Amino acid sequence: MAAAAVPVPEGPLVVGVDSSTQSTKALVVDAATGQVVARGQAPHTVGGGAGGDGKESDPEQWWRALAEALGQCGAHARQAAAISVGGQQHGLVTLDTAGRPVRPALLWNDVRSAPQRDRLVEELGGPKVWAERIGSVPAPAFTVTKWVWLKETEPEAARATAAVRLPHDYLTERLTGQGTTDRGDASGTGWWASATESYDGEILERVGLSPELLPRVLRHGEAAGTVRHLPGLPLPAGALVATGTGDNMAAALGLGLRPGQPVLSLGTSGTVYAVSGRRPTDPTGVVAGFADARDAWLPLACTLNCTLAVDRIAALLGRDREAVEQGGSAVLLPFLDGERTPDLPLASGLLYGLRHDTTPGQVLQAAYDGAVFALLTALDEVLDADAAPDAPLLLIGGGAKGAAWRETVRRLSGRPVQVPRAEELVALGAAAQAAGLLLGEDPAAVARRWKTADGPSWEAVERDEAALERLGGVLSDADALLRRATP
Numbered sequence: 001m002a003a004a005a006v007p008v009p010e011g012p013l014v015v016g017v018d019s020s021t022q023s024t025k026a027l028v029v030d031a032a033t034g035q036v037v038a039r040g041q042a043p044h045t046v047g048g049g050a051g052g053d054g055k056e057s058d059p060e061q062w063w064r065a066l067a068e069a070l071g072q073c074g075a076h077a078r079q080a081a082a083i084s085v086g087g088q089q090h091g092l093v094t095l096d097t098a099g100r101p102v103r104p105a106l107l108w109n110d111v112r113s114a115p116q117r118d119r120l121v122e123e124l125g126g127p128k129v130w131a132e133r134i135g136s137v138p139a140p141a142f143t144v145t146k147w148v149w150l151k152e153t154e155p156e157a158a159r160a161t162a163a164v165r166l167p168h169d170y171l172t173e174r175l176t177g178q179g180t181t182d183r184g185d186a187s188g189t190g191w192w193a194s195a196t197e198s199y200d201g202e203i204l205e206r207v208g209l210s211p212e213l214l215p216r217v218l219r220h221g222e223a224a225g226t227v228r229h230l231p232g233l234p235l236p237a238g239a240l241v242a243t244g245t246g247d248n249m250a251a252a253l254g255l256g257l258r259p260g261q262p263v264l265s266l267g268t269s270g271t272v273y274a275v276s277g278r279r280p281t282d283p284t285g286v287v288a289g290f291a292d293a294r295d296a297w298l299p300l301a302c303t304l305n306c307t308l309a310v311d312r313i314a315a316l317l318g319r320d321r322e323a324v325e326q327g328g329s330a331v332l333l334p335f336l337d338g339e340r341t342p343d344l345p346l347a348s349g350l351l352y353g354l355r356h357d358t359t360p361g362q363v364l365q366a367a368y369d370g371a372v373f374a375l376l377t378a379l380d381e382v383l384d385a386d387a388a389p390d391a392p393l394l395l396i397g398g399g400a401k402g403a404a405w406r407e408t409v410r411r412l413s414g415r416p417v418q419v420p421r422a423e424e425l426v427a428l429g430a431a432a433q434a435a436g437l438l439l440g441e442d443p444a445a446v447a448r449r450w451k452t453a454d455g456p457s458w459e460a461v462e463r464d465e466a467a468l469e470r471l472g473g474v475l476s477d478a479d480a481l482l483r484r485a486t487p
């Protein structure tokens with residue numbers, strides 16, 4: 001059978017980039033119709049740092065991966081009129097006076113700054129003060145905690161730092177030559193106050209970081225600049241560059257979300273979020289009070305252990321990731337990397353409730369249950385009065401392609417589930433932002449016009465209360481163990 005021909009593009013072409021933990025994905029999209037005309041993907045390496053217990057990546061590798069992913073898009077990328085970069089949130093990129101990385105970036109899922117986080121939260125007056133001012137009680141994911149860790153652990157690297165960037169800022173700056181960021185990604189640093197929508201001078205002073213080292217925060221709809229003459233990068237010089245944003249904010253744009261529509265994203269991180277008109281200020285720290293990429297808010301909860309953790313358990317059991325079996329009493333808390341939601345940065349994985357008749361497939365199902373339970377518990381906190389209790393959960397991220405993930409979410413949430421056919425929603429959101437800038441349109445309206453959220457849906461099933469109760473019970477009874485580092 002002949003391959004289906006890609007229709008001739010109607011409108012100008014735009015590029016959307018997702019620079020995430022595991023890889024860079026690039027899409028070339030027809031701005032008029034949302035048709036993806038070309039795509040590329042190149043992997044990243046995540047290392048453990050000097051002690052082996054961190055999560056670090058080389059920003060130069062992200063840049064090379066971007067060039068490779070764009071290269072795979074062939075001639076289409078060279079015809080793009082605008083581009084935007086969505087990136088993994090929170091990562092600390094430190095640059096020297098020549099704009100080169102001083103050291104590898106500290107990633108969002110590196111929990112080594114947990115002691116610095118605890119101290120910082122107390123020093124500023126406790127969780128409530130942070131929540132009111134910043135919008136979030138920082139987790140060790142937040143950039144501010146990583147900067148303090150760097151100053152204490154590698155003071156020479158901190159001294160050599162002439163600029164501090166987030167992953168998407170770094171890539172955008174390499175495209176334009178301008179140090180810029182946006183309010184969405186800035187809201188995950190811990191030094192951008194959601195109450196005033198500006199950098200917080202007192203926090204910056206407390207952590208010894210000059211505001212001059214930080215990028216300018218662009219407003220929604222502003223341009224970051226244009227693509228410089230960059231030989232070797234298959235993009236036309238002069239193409240418009242949009243602000244870019246954090247990956248979750250980009251996915252929210254990519255879905256054209258309206259307030260209160262709940263999203264559950266299954267990737268390296270698990271996230272649950274919704275757009276809201278109200279600025280979040282959750283003093284428990286479960287809900288991060290991020291800004292979205294427009295002018296609203298994006299209350300969000302994030303877990304560290306999602307698809308990679310469950311895939312690891314499947315590999316340990318020697319099973320395909322779909323080879324789950326129902327039944328039994330096993331409970332698995334898959335906190336292989338420590339955990340952020342619940343706030344247990346030192347935790348490791350825990351398996352409980354084994355019997356002679358427990359099967360490997362049941363243990364694998366228990367890993368899915370543990371990962372999804374943490375997200376659904378947080379979802380209740382993320383959603384506010386805007387949210388309809390029976391609204392379908394939009395399931396996105398690499399895991400949304402898997403039946404075991406989808407069925408676990410249905411069984412533990414009791415909600416209808418919809419899986420958008422469009423797979424790369426972060427990159428599509430970035431493309432919608434680029435198209436919005438180019439055409440002078442609201443990027444969320446662009447995504448709605450592209451019908452990015454369309455896809456099959458599954459009805460609600462009865463919630464598996466027994467499984468939820470078992471998981472909740474083990475989580476609270478094992479609290480002391482989960483707060484301890486493994487010897």
Ligand SMILES: Nc1ncnc2c1ncn2[C@@H]1O[C@H](COP(=O)(O)OP(=O)(O)O)[C@@H](O)[C@H]1O
Nearest residue numbers: 020021022267268269307308397398399401402
């Ligand atoms: N067909 C599939 N079924 C289930 N999970 C999948 C499938 N394909 C990819 N994945 C999962 O998707 C994950 C990557 O998701 P993605 O959203 O691309 O991650 P990230 O953006 O965090 O790098 C992988 O860890 C893998 O477990």
Ligand SMILES: O=C(CO)[C@@H](O)[C@H](O)COP(=O)(O)O
Nearest residue numbers: 020021088089108267268269
């Ligand atoms: O830390 C968070 C959100 O607060 C993560 O969601 C990161 O933004 C990483 O995303 P992925 O690489 O898993 O997409």
